Amino acid sequence: MxxxxxxxxxxxxxxxxxxxxxxxxxxxxxxxxxxxxxxxxxxxxxxxxxxxxxxxxxxxxxxxxxxxxxxxxRMRRLTIYDPRGRTLRDDALPADHxxxxxxxxxxxxxxxxxxxxxxxxxxxxxxxxxxxxxxxxxxxxxxxxxxxxxxxxxxxxxxxxxxxxxxxxxxxxRPLHIWELVTVADAPEAAAILHGRLVKYLDRAAGRAIGMLPLDRRKVIVYLQMDHRRWAVPRPDPADRRRLARSVAFDMPALARRVIEACTFTRSHFYATGDLxxxxxxxxxxxxxxxxxxxxxxxxxxxxxxxxxxxxxxxxxxxxxxxxxxxxxxxxxxxxxxxxxxxxxxxxxxxxxxxxxxxxxxxxxxxxxxxxxxxxx
Ligand SMILES: Cc1cc2nc3c(=O)[nH]c(=O)nc-3n(C[C@H](O)[C@H](O)[C@H](O)COP(=O)(O)OP(=O)(O)OC[C@H]3O[C@@H](n4cnc5c(N)ncnc54)[C@H](O)[C@@H]3O)c2cc1C
The missing domain is CATH 3.50.50.60 (FAD/NAD(P)-binding domain)
Incomplete structure (x- = not known):
């Protein structure tokens, strides 16, 4: 017993x-x-x-x-582009990303x-x-x-x-003076193009970045990272967030614009980033x-x-x-x-x-x- x-x-x-x-x-x-x-x-x-x-x-x-x-x-590559679509880096990723x-x-x-x-x-x-x-x-x-x-x-x-x-x-x-907006897009075409690739469009000169991470055959996690001195914080209203994301992506290559178009922002999360x-x-x-x-x-x-x-x-x-x-x-x-x-x-x-x-x-x-x-x- x-x-x-x-x-x-x-x-x-x-x-x-x-x-x-x-x-x-x-x-x-x-x-x-x-x-x-x-x-x-x-x-x-x-x-x-x-x-x-x-x-x-x-x-x-x-x-x-x-x-x-x-x-x-599994993510096999990391590719970072500038806002005109030129490759800034393209690396193979080891297992378990x-x-x-x-x-x-x-x-x-x-x-x-x-x-x-x-x-x-x-x-x-x-x-x-x-x-x-x-x-x-x-x-x-x-x-x-x-x-x-x-x-x-x-x-x-x-x-x-x-x-x-x-x-x-x-x-x-401590605030990092960068805000981040995260959402998920239902975007099967983009998910197929992105398969196994983590892609980021980075424009440091304008304080903006859009990252994309495919999760499965449809879903792509999308995150915007923005210099808060140059980009006003979006209101919680989905239409406002959508407008803002479009204005961030408007002159970027088709893939970035297509993914942003697929985001409804009915669910999104805003982070005022900081660390300790x-x-x-x-x-x-x-x-x-x-x-x-x-x-x-x-x-x-x-x-x-x-x-x-x-x-x-x-x-x-x-x-x-x-x-x-x-x-x-x-x-x-x-x-x-x-x-x-x-x-x-x-x-x-x-x-x-x-x-x-x-x-x-x-x-x-x-x-x-x-x-x-x-x-x-
Ligand atoms: C709801 C939610 C969604 C997230 N989504 C994402 C995402 O999509 N992408 C991403 O990269 N990161 C996301 N994160 C953050 C990420 O999960 C964490 O940064 C990371 O996993 C560290 O984990 P953690 O357990 O330390 O903190 P968290 O994962 O944040 O967990 C903390 C938990 O504590 C609970 N909690 C807080 N205060 C109290 C309280 N007073 N009483 C009882 N419970 C409390 C919270 O509800 C939460 O469940 C999210 C976090 C949360 C809470």
Whole structure:
């Protein structure tokens, strides 16, 4: 006869990529977790992204790399054109650069986490944390008035993390002065032309770029990156966004115009991009940050999702053993320190690379080199 599971169940805030990947990684070690997520179970979960090899390999470690490779479109080339269609660079991409839709990734992570014993509370929004002796978090309060006790708390609540604000109120995101508009086009013809190719039209002189990433036979992720000093922020109205995208693409080659014409902007997401100076620690007592909550990166690195999965897998590796000890002996701070020691240099390298790419976009006069590869290793 087996007794009750003696392990501590961590409370994870956020069922995004990092929170769910952490629940899966802990589940693979036979550990359960509780996840709280403010959106409903069937809510909108975004469009898609380029998943870089480090993210795919981290998914391999939790048994989900294969299913992503089978579903996603492999990107074989990166081509960057100037606005007149002249090639600025054209590179072969090694294996495991994937065009992946976010809903598919989120669904597989959610299903796997649940199968492995994670309990997810939907429509549950963290409002505040309660602290006890020596600053240990003892419970969280939700916006609907509920109170949940917490022995170990993980902030996986994204770029505007409330857990980060509670731990490090002085940490402020820095604006990058570039805004980004992301949508998905239903464009079978363009998807066929783009098959396996990540294409970007880059006009640094005018502070504008249009990127295209095919996800399958119909869908193409489209993103506009714009210097906010020169391009007014579009209103949420789809017609306004459409007009703006047309004006960005009007003198560009046919492929760019065709893809923009296929975008309805009935669903699109606007980001005022920013990042955060590195935190000297991403934990305090029994609480730790992971993913965007720990280190918001500029979108130029394309590392948000891959880094979040890597973080989660690494954190679970360190956290597993202490979670099996009695709650009063949970040695989390040591595990958190090791996690931070593993990851900090990688985060700083990506942060600096993202800043260099942003500078290159905003101040081309300071750079003589060709268009740089628009993502980080
Ligand atoms: C809805 C959504 C759609 C996205 N779509 C895209 C996309 O199409 N392309 C792209 O490149 N990137 C997209 N991203 C961003 C990308 O997923 C992240 O940058 C990256 O995956 C890092 O993951 P993360 O888990 O750290 O943060 P996120 O993936 O942002 O996850 C954070 C999670 O925490 C939840 N949360 C936040 N605050 C609270 C709170 N107070 N209480 C409870 N839950 C909370 C959020 O709802 C979210 O589910 C999207 C993010 C979100 C939240």
């Amino acid at each position: 087996t007794g009750p599971d003696p392990a501590v169940t961590p409370l994870i805030i956020g069922a995004g990529v990092a929170g769910l990947a952490l629940a899966v990684a802990l589940g693979r070690q036979g550990l359960s977790s509780t996840v709280i997520e403010r959106r409903p179970a069937d809510g909108q979960v975004g469009f898609g992204f380029l998943l870089l090899p480090n993210g795919v390999q981290a998914l391999d470690r939790i048994g989900l790399g294969g299913v992503m490779r089978d579903h996603a479109q 994937l065009g992946l839709d976010r809903p598919f990734l989120i669904d597989r992570l959610r299903e796997t986490a649940t199968d492995l014993g994670a309990r997810i509370h939907w429509r549950a929004c963290l409002d505040a944390v309660e602290r006890g002796d020596a600053g240990r978090v003892t419970a969280v309060r939700l916006t609907d008035g509920r109170r949940l006790p917490a022995t170990v708390l993980v902030g996986a609540d994204g770029v505007s993390s409330r857990v980060r604000r509670a731990l490090f109120p002085e940490a402020r995101r 100076d590195p935190l000297s620690a991403v934990h305090a007592r029994n609480t730790v940050l992971v993913g965007d909550a720990a280190h918001p990166l500029s979108p130029f690195t394309s590392q948000g999702v891959a880094s979040a999965i890597e973080d989660a897998v690494d954190l679970a590796r360190h956290l597993g053993p202490p979670l099996r000890r009695p709650p009063d002996a949970v040695g989390c701070p040591d595990a958190f320190t090791r996690f931070h020691a593993d990851r900090a240099a990688i985060w700083i390298r990506r942060l600096n690379h993202g800043r260099a790419l942003a500078r290159d976009f905003l101040h081309p006069e300071l750079h003589e080199h060709d268009a740089p590869i628009p993502f980080s290793a």
